[in-house]
Amino acid sequence: MFKIVSAEFLAPEVKRFEIEAPKIAAKRKAGQFVIVRISAHGERIPLTIADSSVERGTITIIVQGIGKTTREINEHKTGDFFMDVVGPLGLPSHIENFGTAVSIGGGVGTAIAFPTAKALKEAGNHTISIIGGKSKEYVILEKELREICDEVYPTTDDGSYGYHGFVTGKLKDIIESGTKVDFVLAIGPIPMMKAVAEVTRPYGIKTVVSLNPVMVDGTGMCGGCRAVVGGQTVFVCVDGPEFDAHEVDFTLLMKRNNTYRSEEKSALDKHVCNIDKQFAEAINN
């Protein structure tokens, strides 16, 4: 059992957990992930390690409640326990001093990009962060990123905060303003990562994305998380999760992520239904 030392919402449905996991905290590097399971009936959910503290023996994960399990994870509070946390899994991010590095996070992707941005800064890069959200309340980790980055640009789809538009618009502005960008890391929804790849491709800027396929064991044993990169089938859990954005077949990734859409929807509907029922019962009592 893994104790939750602190839990707080950063945005609607987006919750940050600090979990006691000293071995993982000591080992993990930027870009790696853990798999979390919350009950004997639960799924195995891969989540990127956003941060860690060796002194406290803790790791931080940031979870967006989308399906049944991620919403159930987000019902956990400080002092509660996760049944299983395993890791650190996957290959660490490739970090070097590229020169100027732009880290782009879309929604909860910002949490995944955060540790790599931090590592890029520590490696000596001039680090720029672009953090996107639907609206102001969905822009997360701005304060934390300002502490570690040289420049931080929030963007919102509705213009309620920062740059009005998508992260790609801001990225284009930066490139076209004459800043020599040497490296781009983009993590977020698949369409966003695909769009970023298309922005940087004509400029030949090295661009890396972190993929989020369906996974089961996370150790290369099942092959459920396979993706195609540069025409080759890869297992994201052991060959990634980070890959060259210009080589990734995003269309295939999107299609494969639809495999269990109807099952996910029925499970979520049932879950929401149960919560409504509990809520109604609580009110009636």
Place this chain on the structure above:
Amino acid sequence: MAELTKKERMQIPRQPMPEQAPNSRNKNFTEVNLGFTEELAKLEAERCLQCPKPKCIEGCPVGVQIKDFIKLVADGDYLAAASKIKENNVLPAVCGRVCPQEEQCEAKCVTGLKGESVAIGRLERFVADYERTTTGIRQAEIKTKTGKKVAIIGSGPAGLSCAGELVQLGHTVTVFEALHDIGGVLIYGIPEFRLPKEIVKAEVDALEALGVEFKTNSVIGFTDTIDELMTVEGYDAVFIGVGAGLPYFMNLPGENYNGVYSANEFLTRVNLMKAYKFPEYDTPVFDVKGKNVAVFGGGNTAMDAVRTSKRLGAANARIIYRRSEVEMPARIEEVHHAKEEGIEFVMLTNPLEFLGDEAGWLHGVKLKRWSLANLMLLEEEDPLRYPVQSMLCQSTWQLLQLVTAQIQSLKRQHPISTSINGVISRLKKPQ
């Protein structure tokens, strides 16, 4: 009762295993084989000729004293028989169910030369089940503590056997498992209907009672390294029993369509994650109800996958194998059970390409027919076969699983080597 003569023993037919009827068991996940009754076990044990120089033991990888335990069964002393087996094998209930006896002990049994060999596996299972359900699994003796610490990587059959042996020799044993539960392939690979998970749990619990420590969620190479185990954590020896079961795709066009699974993924979802009980359990698996399923391969994993598909409601569940039935590596019992359950066998056929729709869902497969070749004449990659025609499956096959040769590719998963003193690796031969 007078002692039976050799001739009389030879005249007793091999006793059939009581089992669930094919037409009901192919709709449920409870165990197919029901196990011998005492009467059947005794009768079967009487078939053993008690050879002065028994060959059967030579066929057993762990050297179970087969002749002696069978004599004890014939005498009706089942608990003593259990103790006898456990002198050499800590997992008798598992091995009695899933060992390939016909290639091992039973292959060597002399009664098999003229008739059918003694059903050693069924007797082993009976004895183990008898002990577990009557007295409970009784603890083996533990030798004086040696003060040595051994780390075992992987909690599959190799790791569990090694743990049992070493703990009895007086060593302190810790088993590290990457998944959240103990048993390795016994719990993620082999289905409930062939090896109930409570049987595995009982044998694991017995090891725990002997003092074996189990650590789940420990991916050695990531969570800890072998170097750290030996230097920081003070282990004197490390045993690597991580299996060889990584999926090896065939690099065919279309193999990433939704619906194309490795057997490992399909079986892990159904067995370890209990997807056959979705939504009671949260992990889903492709809904095969009323659909056509093709499983490529002819080993035990292929049989497990195809029989699982049938139980999940597939309209047609087929084995498609590149060679002919005699070359299939699966246990004879599994092939026999699969056929009884309505599994179709398509031999001498290979997939060439998977076909799918715009949205990325599999709907067919292009196959190639082969014929067996004269071994002396052809030196191809697979000299057993040569092509006769290509064919396209007319029916719509929505789901496929790839069950292919399992490879040793430890390197892919763990940057470990075995050039360290005290580190023993146990890898399966590729099939």
